[in-house]
Amino acid sequence: MAEITTLHYLVVAAALFLTGVIGVLTRRNVIIILMSIELILNAVNLNLVAFSRLYNLHGQVFAIFIIADAAAEAAIALGILIAFFRNKETVNMDEVDLLKW
């Protein structure tokens, strides 16, 4: 069985990244869009940790920062979403259209 190289991690990360991007572009529910963004962040984490094997610990430290930030973002996101839901009573992105042109 072949060894798992850095490249393998990178490919997985890229796949995660693309999954996240596609999720943001295609899903209508705000919660799922948020989850897709988290996926992208995790792709980043995976990359960082994988590179960290090659160089130094910076990558892993960075990943921890990103995890913390993701938690903060999620909290803010839910707060904003609740404020929005009170006004419009929806979490469907296609109904967010007061501001345009």
Place this chain on the structure above:
Amino acid sequence: MIPSGDYIRILPEIVLSIFGMLVMVIDPLLGENDDRKSIGVVSAIGALLALGATFIMAGHPGEAFYNILRVDDFAVFFHVVVILIALACILMSFEYLKVQEIRQGEYYGLILFGTVGMCLMSSAIELVMLFVAIEISSISTYILAGFRRRAAESAESSLKYFLLGSFATAFFLYGIALMYGATGSTNVDAIAAALRQGTPVMAYLAIALMMVGLGFKVAAAPFQVWTPDVYEGAPAPVVALMSTGPKAAAFAVLLRVLFGTAAPGWFWAVWIAAALSMTIGNFGALVQTNVKRMLAYSSIAHAGYLLVAFIAVRNMEQGVSAAMFYTAAYAAMNVGAFAVVSHFASAGEKYVSIEDYAGLGRRSPVLAAVLTVFLLSLIGIPITGGFFAKFYVFRAAVSSNLIWLTVIGLVNSAIGSYYYLRLLVMMYMKEPQSEESVPSVPFAAGFAMAGCVVATLYLGVFPNRVLQFAIESARTLVH
């Protein structure tokens, strides 16, 4: 062991953070019916002290905290700009918050915390720090955008800003990860050293993704789509802040990332982004009826003019200093314009359409005159900062042989004068639609406006000192 000198190098940030926490503590301590102006006053004092702290900081240049920050002239320049922007926004919020019935404690706290983020963005030389700083500034502004909680537009603006912003940040992060992979470091200097040895394709990819994230923050085309919607919905003083502060900081980051790391290959990408931004911004603004939305498009256009300075690579010093000067001039005139807009909007942001400005020249001559100064500067009429900023940017462009980009830029600025002019015509050459008197400008907001007028004219009439300083700073950055 962290040397104590390091703390001086983040003194402004420390002051801002302390005051940010302070106002959030004071708010619940005040009684339900107490006058909450004091909170605003405290945060204004905080901003002023931070400005003072910046001058102390300027006396101690150098790296801090294991090379994650660097205090140089470049950082000092942006500290001053960003803190002044925050100060003006705090001052213009006093009356606005009362009129719009917005809770005060968190509001000022978020402005101050956001400012911390923007300040750190200008001095960070380690990508981890940079990322944290960007997030501090972004998250604060995401929330601030939604502060008119009862207005559906504001909530929508906040949601859009947040989703698209974090989407773009994710790209930025992916870029950082790849840059780490390509060079084995997350320090700007180390990256520069590594890239000089040779650039793997991954580094190009990394720069591309980082440019996406930063392009979004500065509202450069093709990543400008969010700008009009978000600016239209957000509270006017917040727009004043976020159209200038985070933008200035993001330009600082872009300068550090592109020039500090000696990044390759971005020339034509930025060229096209600049041309697109100018064109989309100006054409978009032509047909707007909402003043805030119009100014949003105008800010896209100005981001384009600013990017022109970036590609004046033949003479980097000139280009970088031109970009810095433009940032300062744009901040002065745009914050000023939004100060007038936010005062005039009145309860529930009722008066924000261009039609509402009809006859302002006679209903409130002083307010109209003040707005006129900012509009003239945005058009780029001589003896205002806006003219000099454009002049200097395009001078740098021409001396780098960017003739076509200059032509596009100047044609655009001729087209652009049309929509600013429409507002001027409304104010001076149309009959007022309502005889309702414009409420007189309160002291604090008036002070902010006056400050912006003085800054706008100062940068136009005596540009030399600021320009010299920008050139000095550019030198520290480029070498």
Place this chain on the structure above:
Amino acid sequence: MTLWLIPLLPLAGAAINGLFGRRFSRKLVATVALAFTAASFLWALVIASRFLSGGQVPIADHVATWLQIGDFRIEYGFLVDQLSMVMMLVVTGVGFLIHIYSVAYMEHEGGYYRYFSYLNLFMFFMLTLVLANNYLLMFVGWEGVGLASYLLIGFFFRRDSAADAGKKAFITNRIGDFGFLIALFLLVKNFGTLQFADLFDKVAKYSPGAEVGVGVLTAIALLMLMGATGKSAQIPLYVWLPDAMEGPTPVSALIHAATMVTAGVYMICRSNAIFSRAPIALTVVAIIGTLTAFFAATIGITQTDIKRVLAYSTVSQLGYMFMAAGVAAYSAAIFHLMTHAFFKGLLFLGAGSVIHGVGGEQDMRKMGGLKKYMPWTFWTMFAATCAISGIPFFAGFYSKDEILWQAYSSPHGSWIFWLVGVITAYMTSFYMFRLLFMTFTGEYRGAIEPAHGHGAHDDHGHHGTPHESPWMMLGPLVILGILSVVGGYVGVGHRFENFLAPVTPSVLSEPQTAALAAPESAALPAQQSEPASENSGLEDELMAISILCAFSGLGLAWFLYVKRRDLPDKIADSLGGLYTTVLNKYYVDQIYGAAIIRPLINGSRAILWRGIDAGAIDGTLNASAKGAQETGGAFRRLQSGNIRSYAGWVAAGAAVVVIYMVWMGTR
């Protein structure tokens, strides 16, 4: 020498009236405005007298450094040499007279203090423009006069047409300024300075074939020309000037006849070091000038609005100045600029007096016979008409003749320029006397009791029979009338040319110019400048032809508009379509509207899919907007308001950037 006082005094007046004028009485407002303008004029006279009594030339005044970046230095500095002295005296002198006139003319208007504040502001910018010692400061004045003119055109802001005219002027000028600015950037890039003295030194030292060749100079000159066509209302950017007549009449006299519109001519003459080394650009200047002169004159023939006739005539006369500058006869251009300031300023003021007298009417078909009611106005306007038509011994005769002679004889000239110029002179004489006869002779055709002057032009609401204007208005008319008669004598025997020679070494080659500049040359000017004696015979013949043209134009006008007044309509009928085309100014406004402005607006509206601003710009368009709209349909999604499509744009943009960068990396 405190040159900076000259522009700063009017600025102080503007500031005082602008800030406190609201609380002042009309008398006080007028006193402030007049006092500061007069002071500026007097100081200009003091400077000029020192200058002429053998003072040091040129007088320079470095106030402060504006900007210093390495070697690149721009200062707040002023300069008086022969060229700017002429301009300075014209601007302050004519400006002062028009201020006096305005006091009475604007008496019944609202916003009195606003008017004088703007007028003083205009003086400040105009003087900055002519006195600046570098291009950037000149540009400050350049933009500033545009701004002031925009404010004054739109002064009667209750009329939509006035606001639109103001906008049109501003935008058209911005297009021209765009060229000017690029020229400045190119100058900085290639010569590293914008200070006149340094710059022209460096330009002069360029030998052809050097690193910066003739090509760059030509490009710079052409771009400057673009700026000049905007400011001085030449083809193709002249469209704003006739509309600018919406402003109060004294404003038309000051800004749109005597001073601001000549800024383009001044700029070209100031830049003669550049233009003379770019022969192609020079020829373009001459062609544009000649065409404009001819073209505007033909439109002038058909107009019936008294101010519009004068507006087209201004465009046409400016064309003459460009023609002169274009054949490198800069002094002739400035000479005509000066005499034109006298007689055209007078014509506008006279027209204002007429409009004032007949209660706001501007249509010449409703005038006539006014000589009886307004003798002073008639006689002064008669002098001015003679001057502009080139009747011998009036001011315009000398300057126009000089231009025509140079157009023919200059190394850069050609007989075509001369021929078109002479034909234009003939037309000029015809339409100017037509104006004079239609207005002052025959029977009064207006209603003796005009229904309501209000809402009509200039909002003058007088009733009753036409009446002569007050002395406050007639005084300036008389002074300008005298100048229109005698103003040309400074040019007799090439005196004016010799005076300007140090600044504008003209058609002659350098050594000859040096000889000209030497003091003894003043004694024998004719031989000095025309070495071949048979030339002077030719000059006389050509002069005779143009005199003949002037008189035959006069005669034709007399025949058609005094003797056989039924004929003009018949002629117009028989010409049919051609006449309508000319009457409608060749439909240029409509073409511009359809080809440029409409698509711009429609295009951007289509992109954003939001209809507003209808009727902001005249002219119609269907076909070309459709294409823009169709492409715009695709762009529509860009701002659909939908987050997912926004995210899509971000992602697509990212993809493009990524692909590009990776391609760069793998290349």
